[in-house]
Amino acid sequence: EDQVTQSPEALRLQEGESSSLNCSYTVSGLRGLFWYRQDPGKGPEFLFTLYSAGEEKEKERLKATLTKKESFLHITAPKPEDSATYLCAVQAWGSGNTGKLIFGQGTTLQVKP
Amino acid sequence: SAVISQKPSRDICQRGTSLTIQCQVDSQVTMMFWYRQQPGQSLTLIATANQGSEATYESGFVIDKFPISRPNLTFSTLTVSNMSPEDSSIYLCSVEGSGLAGGVSYNEQFFGPGTRLTVL
Numbered sequence: 001e002d003q004v005t006q007s008p009e010a011l012r013l014q015e016g017e018s019s020s021l022n023c024s025y026t027v028s029g030l031r032g033l034f035w036y037r038q039d040p041g042k043g044p045e046f047l048f049t050l051y052s053a054g055e056e057k058e059k060e061r062l063k064a065t066l067t068k069k070e071s072f073l074h075i076t077a078p079k080p081e082d083s084a085t086y087l088c089a090v091q092a093w094g095s096g097n098t099g100k101l102i103f104g105q106g107t108t109l110q111v112k113p
Numbered sequence: 114s115a116v117i118s119q120k121p122s123r124d125i126c127q128r129g130t131s132l133t134i135q136c137q138v139d140s141q142v143t144m145m146f147w148y149r150q151q152p153g154q155s156l157t158l159i160a161t162a163n164q165g166s167e168a169t170y171e172s173g174f175v176i177d178k179f180p181i182s183r184p185n186l187t188f189s190t191l192t193v194s195n196m197s198p199e200d201s202s203i204y205l206c207s208v209e210g211s212g213l214a215g216g217v218s219y220n221e222q223f224f225g226p227g228t229r230l231t232v233l
C-alpha cells in the first residue's frame with residue numbers, strides 16, 4: 001500500500017535557525033513527489049515536484065531533495081512568513097493511480113522572530 | 114500554473130440538506146480532482162472527474178453521496194448530499210498540469226482555495 005509519513009508533526013524555529021522536514025514514503029512506482037505549503041484557511045500552494053532519486057529543487061529559502069525512500073525539505077535562515085503547514089504527497093504510476101496524490105499528515109512550522 | 118476558483122468559499126448547512134460546490138479553472142484541463150480535508154487532517158481524494166466520462170470514486174466514497182458533474186474542460190461541481198455533521202470539512206478541487214517544457218517532462222497539481230463546510 002502506498003503510504004507517506006511526515007516528521008516532525010510540529011517544528012518551532014527561531015528566525016534564522018535552519019532545519020529540515022522529512023517525508024518518508026513507500027510507493028509501487030514513483031511518478032512524482034510533491035511538496036506544498038498550506039496557510040490556515042487556504043488551499044495548498046504548489047512548491048515542487050521531484051521525480052527521481054538525487055534530484056534537488058530550490059525556491060527562495062526552500063530546497064527539496066529526494067532519495068528512493070524519503071524526501072527532505074530544507075529551510076535555510078527561515079523568516080516568520082515561512083510559518084505554515086508543509087505537506088508532502090506522492091503520485092504513483094499505474095492505471096488505477098493516475099493523477100491521485102497520497103498525502104502525509106503535514107509538518108506545521110512556526111518561525112518566531 | 115492554473116488559477117482555480119471555488120464557490121462558495123464557506124457555508125453552514127443543516128443536516129439532511131445538500132450543497133453543491135463549484136470549481137472553475139482559467140484554462141482547459143483534462144483531469145480534475147476533488148479532495149476532502151477533515152478538521153486537523155490531511156487531504157484525501159474523493160474522486161477524479163474527467164470531461165466526457167463518469168467520475169472515478171476512491172474507496173469509501175460513493176456517487177450517491179458525492180455526485181460530480183464535469184460538463185466541460187474548465188468546470189466541475191461536487192455535491193455533498195444528505196449532509197451530517199461528519200461531512201464538516203474543507204472540500205478542495207485540483208487540476209493537473211503535465212507535459213514537456215524544454216524537452217523535460219513535468220507534472221504539477223494545483224489546488225483551489227477550498228470550500229469550508231460546517232454541518233449543524
